[in-house]
Amino acid sequence: xxxxRVAGLGAYAPRLRIDAEAVAEAWGRFEAAGVDRTAVxxxxxxxxxxxxxxxxxxxxxxxxEGSEVVHLAFATTTPPMAEEDLTPRLASVLGAPAAxxxxxxxxxxxxxxxxxxxxxxxxxxxxxxxxxxxxxxxRGAPDSETEHAAGAGAAALVLAGEGPGRVTDRAAxxxxxxxxxxxxxxxxxxxxLGVTGYEREAFTTALSEAVAGLESPPDVDAAxxxxxxxxxxxxxxxxxxxxxxxxxxxxxxxxxGDTGAASVFLGAASALExxxxxxxxxxxxxxxxxxxxxxxxxxxxxxxxLEGDVSLTxxxxxxxxxxITPGEPxxxxxxxxxxxxxxxxPQRHRLVAGRCPDCGGLHFPPAGACPDCGARPRAYEPVALxxxxxxxxxxxxxxxxxxxxxxxxxARSGPFVSAVVGFDGPDGDGVSAPAQVLTAxxxxxxxxxxxxxxxxxxxxQEDVIRYGFKVRPVEAVR
Amino acid sequence: xxxxxxxxxxxxxxxxxxxxxxxxxxATAYERAVESxxxxxxxxxxxxxxxGTLGVGGRQLGLSAPAVTEHVGLGGVPATRIENACAAxxxxxxxxxxxxxxxxxxxxxxxxxxxxxxxxGDVTKYWLGVSGETEWERLTGTTFAGVYAQMASAYLAAHxxxxxxxxxxxxxxxxxGAMNPDAxxxxxxxxxxxxxxxxxADPLNLYHCCPTSDGAAAVLVASEDVVAxxxxxxxxxxxxxxxxxRVGLFQRDTYTAIxxxxxxxxxxxxxxxxxPADLDFAEVHDCFAIAELxxxxxxGFCDRGExxxxxxxxxxxxxxxxxxxxxxGLKAKxxxxxxxxxxxxxxxxxxxxxxAGDRQVEDATLGVTHNVGGSGGAAVVHVLEREVAR
Numbered sequence: 001x002x003x004x005r006v007a008g009l010g011a012y013a014p015r016l017r018i019d020a021e022a023v024a025e026a027w028g029r030f031e032a033a034g035v036d037r038t039a040v041x042x043x044x045x046x047x048x049x050x051x052x053x054x055x056x057x058x059x060x061x062x063x064x065e066g067s068e069v070v071h072l073a074f075a076t077t078t079p080p081m082a083e084e085d086l087t088p089r090l091a092s093v094l095g096a097p098a099a100x101x102x103x104x105x106x107x108x109x110x111x112x113x114x115x116x117x118x119x120x121x122x123x124x125x126x127x128x129x130x131x132x133x134x135x136x137x138x139r140g141a142p143d144s145e146t147e148h149a150a151g152a153g154a155a156a157l158v159l160a161g162e163g164p165g166r167v168t169d170r171a172a173x174x175x176x177x178x179x180x181x182x183x184x185x186x187x188x189x190x191x192x193l194g195v196t197g198y199e200r201e202a203f204t205t206a207l208s209e210a211v212a213g214l215e216s217p218p219d220v221d222a223a224x225x226x227x228x229x230x231x232x233x234x235x236x237x238x239x240x241x242x243x244x245x246x247x248x249x250x251x252x253x254x255x256x257g258d259t260g261a262a263s264v265f266l267g268a269a270s271a272l273e274x275x276x277x278x279x280x281x282x283x284x285x286x287x288x289x290x291x292x293x294x295x296x297x298x299x300x301x302x303x304x305x306l307e308g309d310v311s312l313t314x315x316x317x318x319x320x321x322x323x324i325t326p327g328e329p330x331x332x333x334x335x336x337x338x339x340x341x342x343x344x345x346p347q348r349h350r351l352v353a354g355r356c357p358d359c360g361g362l363h364f365p366p367a368g369a370c371p372d373c374g375a376r377p378r379a380y381e382p383v384a385l386x387x388x389x390x391x392x393x394x395x396x397x398x399x400x401x402x403x404x405x406x407x408x409x410x411a412r413s414g415p416f417v418s419a420v421v422g423f424d425g426p427d428g429d430g431v432s433a434p435a436q437v438l439t440a441x442x443x444x445x446x447x448x449x450x451x452x453x454x455x456x457x458x459x460x461q462e463d464v465i466r467y468g469f470k471v472r473p474v475e476a477v478r
Numbered sequence: 479x480x481x482x483x484x485x486x487x488x489x490x491x492x493x494x495x496x497x498x499x500x501x502x503x504x505a506t507a508y509e510r511a512v513e514s515x516x517x518x519x520x521x522x523x524x525x526x527x528x529x530g531t532l533g534v535g536g537r538q539l540g541l542s543a544p545a546v547t548e549h550v551g552l553g554g555v556p557a558t559r560i561e562n563a564c565a566a567x568x569x570x571x572x573x574x575x576x577x578x579x580x581x582x583x584x585x586x587x588x589x590x591x592x593x594x595x596x597x598x599g600d601v602t603k604y605w606l607g608v609s610g611e612t613e614w615e616r617l618t619g620t621t622f623a624g625v626y627a628q629m630a631s632a633y634l635a636a637h638x639x640x641x642x643x644x645x646x647x648x649x650x651x652x653x654x655g656a657m658n659p660d661a662x663x664x665x666x667x668x669x670x671x672x673x674x675x676x677x678x679a680d681p682l683n684l685y686h687c688c689p690t691s692d693g694a695a696a697v698l699v700a701s702e703d704v705v706a707x708x709x710x711x712x713x714x715x716x717x718x719x720x721x722x723x724r725v726g727l728f729q730r731d732t733y734t735a736i737x738x739x740x741x742x743x744x745x746x747x748x749x750x751x752x753x754p755a756d757l758d759f760a761e762v763h764d765c766f767a768i769a770e771l772x773x774x775x776x777x778g779f780c781d782r783g784e785x786x787x788x789x790x791x792x793x794x795x796x797x798x799x800x801x802x803x804x805x806x807g808l809k810a811k812x813x814x815x816x817x818x819x820x821x822x823x824x825x826x827x828x829x830x831x832x833x834a835g836d837r838q839v840e841d842a843t844l845g846v847t848h849n850v851g852g853s854g855g856a857a858v859v860h861v862l863e864r865e866v867a868r
Contacts, residue, residue, distance in 0.1 A: 329600040334608050334616045344613065365614065371729070393733045395627035396680040397619055403607040404600045406619040418618040420628055420728045432728045434618040447635040458617055468617070 004123035004130060006157055006165025008062025009302045011269035012053035013153035013256050015440050016040040017308035018317045023148055026314040032149035034230015038257025039152045039308055040320055041137045043412035044456040047076040048086050050154035051135035052093045052455050057303035058156035066094035070128030073115035075105040075261045076135050080465055089467060092349045093455050108285025109226060112261040117291060120167055123159050130159035136260030141189045142323060149229045151257020155265030164299035171213025174289040177202030181286035200235055202288045208239035210290035217241045218294060221276035222249035224267025226284035228258045240282050249276060269304045272297055305478030310440050325411035333405025338464055348468035351387055351453055353431050354380025364431040387453035389423035391445050392432060405459045421451055421471055435471045442476035450474040481702040482578040484713040486515035487824035489695035492812030493662040494595040500537060501549040504591045507694035508550045516709040525583035527557040528573040530566030530590035531816030534605045535597050563609040564765060566590055568819025568849025568858040574699040575715050584704045589696035592814035602690055610852050611726030623687055625727050625853040626766035627679035632733040633768060637783040641681045644767035645672035646789055648685040648809055654796055655806020657836040662691045662812025686767040691812030695820035713830045717861035719745025725855040738857035739776035739850060750861040754778040757800060759829055759839040761822040763850040764807040773848055796837060804837045819849035830864040
């Protein structure tokens with residue numbers, strides 16, 4: 001049985017950027033070579049929400065549905081929780097079936113390539129599809145090279161029995177090099193020892209071993225080489241057997257920064273969008289190990305949203321990262337118990353409304369007596385809303401006006417917009433629900449503004465992250 | 479069905495009173511209510527007590543009614559807490575009227591109390607926020623200011639009204655409140671100041687929002703069988719209306735009206751056999767400036783979309799043909815949540831007794847009070863009438 005084909009590629013990066021100059025102005029120097037700016041997750045973004053953004057784009061590119069996903073692999077070095085499987089929530093957001101096989105890969109920046117390796121070995125899956133999602137938002141200490149380089153982004157590959165893309169060859173290798181890039185248990189910041197020659201040797205040794213495992217030397221249009229900064233990948237040009245121009249053809253680190261486990265996939269997405277057809281993926285992970293894969297991808301549909309258009313000042317950047325914000329205030333937030341939250345997961349994750357079996361009225365959330373006919377149905381007929389809608393009422397909660405559980409969000413991101421949205425129903429009807437409106441890259445929404453849903457962190461309580469839908473103006477959808 | 483009468487009513491000053499607790503505030507309101515009974519009233523005459531409070535701060539959430547009645551020496555009477563967010567004590571008065579009309583009691587104490595200024599802003603926001611729709615609306619980061627701001631956005635988009643009209647509500651109510659010695663914010667403000675205030679939740683600014691206050695109010699309700707023992711100038715509860723609606727704004731049919739207010743108003747007018755045009759004054763629930771404009775329309779003072787015309791023509795000023803919130807309203811008099819509804823009745827009682835001082839509405843014989851819970855999940859309206867012609 002042959003490996004699954006690649007049917008679609010999706011990529012996402014936050015639209016916020018911090019310029020190297022802004023960091024240099026604050027610190028007197030900028031430590032990350034070859035990085036012009038980095039992508040910054042908004043306060044309500046993390047590896048899971050970015051993964052969902054990329055996965056949706058990949059499924060759209062492949063013209064497949066979340067309900068068809070039978071193998072879901074999630075790769076990140078920055079899982080939002082140190083312990084707790086996040087793939088069930090990612091699967092829920094995408095609408096994957098309960099029987100989906102899930103894998104989480106973490107621990108090093110080659111987790112994305114390892115996830116692809118595993119999925120290729122596991123598939124194909126008949127009519128079902130595999131989804132490999134790599135998403136990362138590394139962090140370092142504020143004055144470190146790691147932090148100056150740290151970016152954010154996610155990429156996802158849809159694997160299926162048929163598809164224009166093919167992984168024609170792959171190989172992996174390990175080489176024991178401890179101490180090149182690591183995060184101690186319980187620590188938030190990734191660190192390096194800064195032993196430059198040693199780190200470079202680990203990088204080139206592992207990558208050359210992996211590439212040497214390929215059947216023939218790479219003959220490619222672009223080489224997506226692991227990019228912890230904008231300099232190291234070029235140091236490995238000889239080791240992977242390509243010229244620097246071929247590496248530059250898959251550059252994303254200069255605009256997105258270090259995207260960790262998503263680095264090589266994002267590089268491939270960028271190169272394929274620019275017309276490349278044959279791409280080398282050369283992923284490196286500290287420890288050390290490397291994975292090499294040759295992708296033949298002529299005609300592969302790619303949907304990427306990588307542009308940044310909101311430039312942050314350095315203080316705004318520190319706020320976004322929570323470096324100078326107060327955390328949840330004393331007094332506690334509105335208490336919605338975890339079981340109460342869990343009962344509404346289909347609504348929070350996928351905007352599942354309900355149709356009254358008696359009168360056909362559409363309601364959200366689908367609970368209680370039907371407001372239209374007064375019936376008390378045992379169950380509403382589930383209706384997944386498409387997620388588009390129109391602002392019906394709207395306010396911007398000014399700085400200082402947030403209720404306690406949103407104080408930290410406001411401290412990080414500033415005033416936020418809260419609206420009542422009239423969501424479109426599937427049959428020309430509709431139903432209203434409240435939602436925050438993401439405003440990055442858009443004018444402030446007004447009554448009548450068209451919006452579309454996405455998933456973000458709503459808030460944290462008792463260390464449990466609550467994910468749910470927010471909307472953004474259609475004009476800001478990328 | 480027996481008629482019910484207000485034979486006395488009083489309130490504490492509303493404001494920030496760090497020297498007072500919820501019990502001492504209630505005691506002051508009770509004493510003022512008793513003192514206002516023209517022919518006097520003994521504690522022993524009270525058959526029952528109904529106390530409205532949200533319990534902000536959770537200081538005595540359970541058994542808060544017996545906790546205040548024992549403090550004023552009414553130990554032993556049935557005492558019940560009523561909770562309906564900001565409409566708690568409007569509903570407490572309605573409960574007293576029901577008890578009297580049913581024949582179960584002859585004299586009932588209805589009151590309300592809240593202490594809101596002795597804790598951090600975050601704790602206050604917590605308590606207020608969880609009195610709206612918590613699981614969905616609140617979790618988009620809204621407080622009540624946010625939800626009323628959403629209503630304002632819809633209203634301003636639908637009708638010929640501007641944020642400046644909202645500021646005119648503040649100017650009017652501050653002008654009235656400056657004449658009320660019990661007002662929390664008893665000062666006048668200019669339109670320029672009101673327009674230029676910092677934004678709270680766009681389009682609402684600070685002057686479009688009522689304060690959080692400490693305070694208590696008490697109302698004594700008596701049956702027609704005993705009213706003559708206490709006064710020869712009785713104020714009759716001519717009509718009561720009450721209604722509820724979906725708690726979350728997003729679940730309602732309209733965002734530019736408060737349906738519960740409209741229904742409660744129609745009920746109260748019908749019961750009293752009056753029309754809005756018959757009213758001499760109104761105390762309406764102006765927790766946010768947009769709420770006063772909605773009240774004009776919900777209570778039938780003008781047609782839909784015409785509230786700004788009524789306001790800008792000065793018709794709801796103290797010297798207009800229908801003075802609204804002569805007390806200063808929630809905006810200037812203050813809004814100690816659980817005390818607000820009973821405080822409105824206390825103001826109406828003063829007006830109808832001709833004891834409202836500088837803010838007295840001339841020849842007041844028929845008034846309406848309008849008390850809303852949350853953003854419109856509950857509303858209660860009372861029509862009060864002075865029976866003795868002047």
